[in-house]
Amino acid sequence: MKFTLQAKDTASKARAGVLETAHGEIQTPIFMPVGTAGTVKAVHQHELVQDIQAQIILGNTYHLYLRPGLDVLHKAGGLHKFNHWNGPILTDSGGYQVYSLTEVRKIREEGVTFRSHIDGSKHLFTPENVMDTQRIIGADIIMAFDECTPYPCEYSYARKSLDMTHRWLKRCVDRFDSTEPLYGYEQTLFPIVQGSVYKDLREKSAEVIASFNRDGNAIGGLSVGEPAEEMYAMTEVVTNILPQDRPRYLMGVGTPINILENIALGIDMFDCVMPTRNARNGMLFTQHGIINIKNEKWKADFSPIEAESDLLVDQIHTKAYLRHLIRSQEILGAQIASLHNLHFYLWLVKQAREKIVEGTFYIWKEKMVKVLGQRL
Numbered sequence: 608m609k610f611t612l613q614a615k616d617t618a619s620k621a622r623a624g625v626l627e628t629a630h631g632e633i634q635t636p637i638f639m640p641v642g643t644a645g646t647v648k649a650v651h652q653h654e655l656v657q658d659i660q661a662q663i664i665l666g667n668t669y670h671l672y673l674r675p676g677l678d679v680l681h682k683a684g685g686l687h688k689f690n691h692w693n694g695p696i697l698t699d700s701g702g703y704q705v706y707s708l709t710e711v712r713k714i715r716e717e718g719v720t721f722r723s724h725i726d727g728s729k730h731l732f733t734p735e736n737v738m739d740t741q742r743i744i745g746a747d748i749i750m751a752f753d754e755c756t757p758y759p760c761e762y763s764y765a766r767k768s769l770d771m772t773h774r775w776l777k778r779c780v781d782r783f784d785s786t787e788p789l790y791g792y793e794q795t796l797f798p799i800v801q802g803s804v805y806k807d808l809r810e811k812s813a814e815v816i817a818s819f820n821r822d823g824n825a826i827g828g829l830s831v832g833e834p835a836e837e838m839y840a841m842t843e844v845v846t847n848i849l850p851q852d853r854p855r856y857l858m859g860v861g862t863p864i865n866i867l868e869n870i871a872l873g874i875d876m877f878d879c880v881m882p883t884r885n886a887r888n889g890m891l892f893t894q895h896g897i898i899n900i901k902n903e904k905w906k907a908d909f910s911p912i913e914a915e916s917d918l919l920v921d922q923i924h925t926k927a928y929l930r931h932l933i934r935s936q937e938i939l940g941a942q943i944a945s946l947h948n949l950h951f952y953l954w955l956v957k958q959a960r961e962k963i964v965e966g967t968f969y970i971w972k973e974k975m976v977k978v979l980g981q982r983l
């Protein structure tokens with residue numbers, strides 16, 4: 608998988624590039640809508656393509672393995688066929704979701720046993736079988752099986768966990784490199800840097816991950832509750848070590864401000880459930896700050912959701928109407944708010960890319976971060 612750097616900011620580590628996959632190219636920096644169970648919740652495919660120009664979406668091994676299950680996905684010819692998405696797909700390896708979604712789980716050298724959050728059935732994920740699973744799902748970019756350490760966590764735990772994640776990575780690489788894609792197009796495996804918030808562990812993990820010389824590299828174990836300053840400090844340590852000519856993917860990040868600050872630290876790819884999850888609760892991200900649409904102040908505000916936006920629903924629907932839909936828990940409320948937030952996130956990273964290319968990113972970023980966190 609080819610990654611071409613097109614521009615670098617002079618006042619920061621921000622870069623603009625193009626990542627070529629079997630299902631098309633991705634302009635970076637990029638935000639990847641999370642489509643956990645094979646759908647970006649409350650958003651139609653044509654809206655992803657036409658309305659927000661999403662370039663790549665995420666699926667998830669844990670969810671897809673449990674439902675609809677590997678036999679259905681295999682018979683369908685993979686996730687692209689199943690959900691009719693013809694662009695690139697990235698799947699997470701499932702370990703993180705086991706930790707965040709299940710109570711009953713055990714982490715062993717062999718892998719992780721857990722009970723399904725759906726029906727309580729018992730399962731085992733190992734580095735080998737999550738590679739096989741991601742072969743069946745057929746995502747263009749697949750993630751190594753890692754342990755995402757909680758925050759906070761003891762140094763000794765973080766170090767032991769890191770060493771196991773590196774041993775698991777070797778097993779993932781051996782399995783992936785000794786199996787073939789199932790649907791006639793190449794897939795690529797990204798390893799994941801861990802090390803919690805400990806500088807020396809992050810340095811060690813970044814060096815080990817870089818030594819595998821894969822097409823791209825991910826940074827995990829952040830956006831797990833640590834203060835933003837710690838997130839930025841660890842990202843800086845890791846991007847100083849990861850190879851310049853490979854894309855860097857910071858997993859689970861983040862707010863609009865997190866994204867801009869991490870682009871300045873040399874990150875190219877982001878994913879986060881925040882734009883869709885918070886949308887369903889009425890939290891709207893806009894270029895002037897954050898709107899809690901359920902707030903009384905919008906009750907009779909008949910101005911467009913966001914006048915400057917080129918998204919149709921932002922122009923034709925009013926704040927008052929969207930407030931009514933969200934408060935009434937109408938499905939259309941989730942649909943409009945989710946589409947609005949995803950459109951905003953994709954607009955933001957597209958703006959960042961344009962500013963990097965024209966050499967004005969740092970000034971623009973400093974101005975934007977002052978506005979984006981404001982409560983309107």
Ligand SMILES: Cc1cccc2c(=O)nc(N)[nH]c12
Pocket residue numbers: 699700701702703750753754755756799826827828829830858859860
């Ligand atoms: C989705 C996600 C968010 C945040 C962190 C992580 C992580 O450390 N590892 C994996 N596999 N996924 C993550």
